[in-house]
Amino acid sequence: MQPGGKSLRKIAVVGRGTAGCLAAASVTSLHPDGDHELHHIYDSRIPVIGVGEGSWPSLVQQLQQLTHLPHETVQQRLNGTRKYGVAFEGWGRRNRDFTHYFTPQQVSYAYHLSADLMADLLEASTRARHIDAKVLDIARVDGGARVELEGLPPERYDLVFDARGFPKELDPARHIEISFIPTNTAVIRRCPAIVEEEGDGPVRQHTYTRAVARPHGWIFVIPLTVHTSYGYIFNRGLCSLDDVEADFDAFLESDGVAEFEQRAVIPFPNFVHRQVYDGAVARIGNAAAFMEPLEATAIVSAQLQVGMVLHMRLNRSPVNVESDAPAVNRFLVGSMLRYGLFVGWHYSRGSRYDSEFWRHARDHVWPRHRKAAHPEVVGCDALRRFDEMMELLSQPVIDRADWDRMCAVPLTSYAQMSQGLGW
């Protein structure tokens, strides 16, 4: 039934962050032959990012399928809460708070989760040989890829998932910069829990990621059962870290948070790799694409990358691998860019703050999107698909046949954001 299984005998996953663990567990779960060889390679001296605590509803189903554990057990193992959407405070031109719900509203939920516990949970469902070594290079060879390891002989694989995290620097020949997103740095703090645990069971309370506009950017608030995670997302080119820390202090004080633990300052790129998949090497997670965490698009993107590549490789005949690769790549690059357009659009109507950051974001950064995502620059039709959603939103009546349309996220997400932002 799965003609590709026979040509996928030896697979490597490089990286033990969220993306690598998801890939390794997916290979174990989806590969039809139990005797395939899976090597999970990571360098324990290189830390994982470890934030990444918001998700989309598809993760709830997927974790159940990968772990074979009941949903309640998965949620508790993740110190998780049920995320029904994102609560926006101070965004847009209406000076009105609003919520972007998952659809169906109040039914569909995702998790707020502890990223390191998710890695442990997935690893417990993975059958692999673990190799703790630095990967020096991953190169395509005839019919597969060769991985060079520090202090060990090189290995050849039929498929390699490269989940080594952010690229060291962006190179226009290899990366599409999402220059229409105005932020590039996060300050992470951890504060006491605010959700109430109920007896022995999972927390059933409906929770939301708060996305609070602030003068220098915005703050996320993610409630887990053991702590609450706060992150100030800003542009380090526009203001100093001291200014951000001072505004962060003021926000926590006004929120009634008496104590916090400073966790990290994380610079990040907003980009999509032009070559996510070439037939033998699949970049996944932060190695493939990243954009600021406003809509928690990273884990769901990794799910899509891993799922798409594995399904194509297992379900298509091996003779199609080379000819499928460009189409799969174009689909994945386009999907990541569509997420980027959706996220960048959130800044298009400014916020309640008439500050340097918000004027810059609204008047200078978002207007770049047409040039930056032009099909000739990016090699895919993400911009056209985004424009089609904008056109639908401007119609007096949206035809029933269009209700299920998507551009990375469903039309309902666009409609809610459009209303909320005052678009």
Ligand SMILES: Cc1cc2nc3c(=O)[nH]c(=O)nc-3n(C[C@H](O)[C@H](O)[C@H](O)COP(=O)(O)OP(=O)(O)OC[C@H]3O[C@@H](n4cnc5c(N)ncnc54)[C@H](O)[C@@H]3O)c2cc1C
């Ligand atoms: C501020 C912030 C907030 C975020 N919030 C969210 C969120 O709410 N929701 C969400 O979905 N995502 C979020 N993310 C994204 C989150 O980072 C990713 O979902 C997740 O961490 C995926 O990372 P990764 O597995 O690709 O890479 P990493 O976590 O960076 O892991 C890289 C792995 O590769 C290994 N490695 C690296 N180089 C080598 C080498 N040469 N040889 C061997 N091994 C190597 C490392 O040891 C490590 O195991 C956020 C990110 C940031 C910065």
